[in-house]
Amino acid sequence: MISEQPLLAVNQLTHLYAPGKGFSDVSFDLFPGEVLGIVGESGSGKTTLLKALSARLAPQQGNIIYQGQDLYARSESDRRRLLRTEWGVVHQYPMDGLRAQVSAGGNIGERLMAVGERHYGDIREKAGRWLQDVEIPLSRIDDLPGTFSGGMQQRLQIARNLVTHPRLVFMDEPTGGLDVSVQARLLDLLRNLVRDLNLAVVIVTHDLGVARLLAHRLLVMKDGQVVESGLTDRVLDDPHHPYTQLLVSSVLA
């Protein structure tokens, strides 16, 4: 189903913290159910861009319109509320997105409480179901995330972010640093969740395989600029820009 209004409209967004460092003149629209991949190598500005998009870094120029409202015209507390409820942020290092002193169940349950749920039994049950959905054994519900493997921590972070049924999720290299078999499982999970929850996702990755598997559209970044954009398979199979061609031809697969 195609909606008329974009969920997120980004217009000429710029934040340069040094010449050539950061990003400039980024524009795109994002609709529910769409996955936008931002690919590029280290230093391309993609992580800085993701920070600005996910309400954590005010841009120098341009704006971000979420549901008709300018994101950075909202109050700080309103933006933080968004990040706890309608939005999710999945960090590259899962412990950056988890509370280390809180159990796995608690990490998920906290988010439910933040949206007003009060019944402890219900919260625990929901948390338990989400753990199983992300293939974490229910028996670990009271364990601290520090005792989990990297892959499990990442899946816990995803569960924590998705339990409030956000509309928009930002992900920074969600499979980076994970073993290949663990990556495959995680990508599977993400693909299914995006489809089942009709999520809009912005995913930053340097891995073109991940981009091809998850993203509908791509932005290719180099030195802070978007050098090419379009349908994922088109950009990867028929790259036009010299840098995109270089990226694509450098991949082993």
Next chain:
Amino acid sequence: MSLQLRVENLSKTFVLHNQHGAELPVLEHASLQVSAGECVVLHGHSGSGKSTLLRSLYANYLPDQGHIWVKHQQEWVDLVTAPARQILALRRDTLGWVSQFLRVIPRISTLDLVAQPLRERGVERQESDERAKLLLSRLNVPSRLWDLAPSTFSGGEQQRVNIARGFIADYPVLLLDEPTASLDSANSAAVVSLIEQARDRGAAVVGIFHDNAVRERIANRLYVMNPITERAV
């Protein structure tokens, strides 16, 4: 006969920036019209641009100039300029594609792979699975393979899974890139029957077939392509 596809003056030159800017002109003012119920076969030697044209019709390749008008739900859409979202909608509802190679997604079973185009149109799991099973049976893919991911299948088996996925939904336009390439004659025949059926229900089919026998059976006409020869400057 109603037109489904209008290719107008399509040109494409591949520029290999990291290989000394080598330029490979592949399409030059290509024009073609395809109506519902007809099968046009792109015919020509290797390097004549057949795959490039076919992939452009799926928006997998982007031409430099020209238009590709596709009839999508009573409106004409130009693939060359349409936004990504619209192209994805066309691929879901209007443009079917059977590529030469199966792109295997890890951990997805054969059945899920084949049923996916229907699921994307909102068809319930039970019905989409039933139709997938019927099609796989028709293409002689044994049921013991249905719950397995196709990555370990033989080339011919993978190709038949690919074909099943391409034929499970009714597309007004069907694009086929060498669908019988890895198949023996019995399975080729099964595929030809599927193509004829699609054509009979009104699909506009564009395909590349190297097999003479297959081509002769299903082609209504040939679109002959020649490699672009070098010109003196």
